[in-house]
Amino acid sequence: MNVLLERRGGVAVLTLNDPDRRNALTLAGSARLADLVAGCERDPDVHAVVITGAPPAFCAGANLGELGAAHEEGLRSIYAGFLAVAGCTLPTIAAVGGAAVGAGLNLALACDVRLAGPRARFDARFLQLGIHPGGGMTWMLQRVVGPQTALAMTVFGQTLDADTAERRGLALQTVDGDHAALVDAAVALAGPAVAAPRELVVATKRTLRTTAGLTEHADAVEVELTAQLHSMKSPAFTELLAAMREKISGSS
Numbered sequence: 558m559n560v561l562l563e564r565r566g567g568v569a570v571l572t573l574n575d576p577d578r579r580n581a582l583t584l585a586g587s588a589r590l591a592d593l594v595a596g597c598e599r600d601p602d603v604h605a606v607v608i609t610g611a612p613p614a615f616c617a618g619a620n621l622g623e624l625g626a627a628h629e630e631g632l633r634s635i636y637a638g639f640l641a642v643a644g645c646t647l648p649t650i651a652a653v654g655g656a657a658v659g660a661g662l663n664l665a666l667a668c669d670v671r672l673a674g675p676r677a678r679f680d681a682r683f684l685q686l687g688i689h690p691g692g693g694m695t696w697m698l699q700r701v702v703g704p705q706t707a708l709a710m711t712v713f714g715q716t717l718d719a720d721t722a723e724r725r726g727l728a729l730q731t732v733d734g735d736h737a738a739l740v741d742a743a744v745a746l747a748g749p750a751v752a753a754p755r756e757l758v759v760a761t762k763r764t765l766r767t768t769a770g771l772t773e774h775a776d777a778v779e780v781e782l783t784a785q786l787h788s789m790k791s792p793a794f795t796e797l798l799a800a801m802r803e804k805i806s807g808s809s
Contacts, residue, residue, distance in 0.1 A: 560589045562596075567604040567751035568744045569597045572611055579617035580610040582660050584631065587638030594641040604755050605747035608642060608668055609652035612736045616661025618682065635660060636692045643667035643693070646759050648750050652743040653677040653728070654736045659686070666697040669762070670746070673719035673728035674739040680716040702727050754793040760784050 559574040571593055573580035582590075597603045610616050618624075619635045642649055642664060651657075651668035658680045665671050665679065681698070683690040690711055698707040702725050709715040722728040732742045750758045764784050768777040788794055 560586060560593055562593055564603075565744050567602060567755075568607055568747045569593075569600075569603045569605075570607045570609065570740060570744065571597075572609050573616055574611045576611040576613065578620070579614035579656065580661070581617045581620045582635055582638060582664075583620045584623055584634045587635055590638035591641035594638075594645050598646055601755060603647065604753070604758055605648045605650065605750045606642075606645060607650045607652055607740065607743040607747065608664065609654065609736075609740055609743070610661075612654055613676070614655040614661070615651070615653045615657040615677070616664050617656060618659030618661045624688075632691060636663075639664040639667040639692060643697075646762065648747065648758060648762055650743045650746060652739045653679070654739050656680060658682045660692060663692045663694050663697065666694065666701060671722075671728045672739060672743050672746070673722050673731045674736065675719055675731065675733060677719040677722065677728070677731075678716055679710070679722050679727055681710045681714070684712065685714060754791065756791070757788055757793065760788065 561572040561574045563570040563572070571590065573582075573586065573590075575581065575586070594606065597606050623631065624635065639660065643666075649668040649670070651665040651671040652674070653665050653671055654674035655676050656678045657665040658678075659682045662679055662681055681690065681694065683694070695707065695711065698710065702710075706715075706717075706725050706727075710717070717725060717727060719728065719731045723731050729746075732739045761784075764781060767780050771777050771780070
């Protein structure tokens with residue numbers, strides 16, 4: 558499967574591009590996706606990553622032929638693509654324009670934010686195939702939608718359309734229009750991250766992940782204080798502060 562890379566300013570758009578097979582993940586495709594994500598992290602000009610799939614699907618899950626023959630090593634290789642997205646230090650957005658099924662749902666869940674097109678559909682599907690959920694789906698799904706919806710999706714086979722996904726918190730918003738409009742909306746959403754200093758974007762995402770695991774407000778204050786003091790020593794802060802002061806003095 559091809560995974561295409563397109564640069565839009567400081568945003569890297571990665572597109573699963575095997576529409577005839579509904580962008581099902583192969584071992585080679587997962588490896589390429591992982592390599593491209595790593596390349597984006599190394600590229601100082603990339604501030605955010607958008608993941609999408611060529612219409613009509615987002616990703617129909619793992620290639621069934623490879624999945625059926627897979628043992629532990631093969632399963633971990635299938636996981637590699639969406640786990641690279643889950644571990645990405647840059648902010649990630651899934652532009653889900655069609656079905657996200659099984660491992661494809663994992664790929665959408667691996668992103669920090671999900672936008673849904675009108676034809677988006679979120680489907681766990683594992684039990685219907687006689688296979689246990691894998692790749693951390695149960696953990697990711699419960700964190701996003703809560704235990705009740707997660708169980709309904711994984712055990713009772715409930716699928717969510719775009720509007721329902723938005724109501725349940727699985728999608729940030731539904732974007733009307735075609736696939737191009739959906740990707741454009743994802744790139745536009747990433748705009749403030751592109752405008753901000755890259756180091757600060759990465760640090761803020763890292764802090765969000767750290768504080769998500771804390772139980773005490775005071776502990777979050779200390780984590781943020783260290784990062785905030787570091788950011789205030791950066792040239793970017795000095796320049797932005799000077800520009801803001803000049804703007805305020807010029808308008809008074």
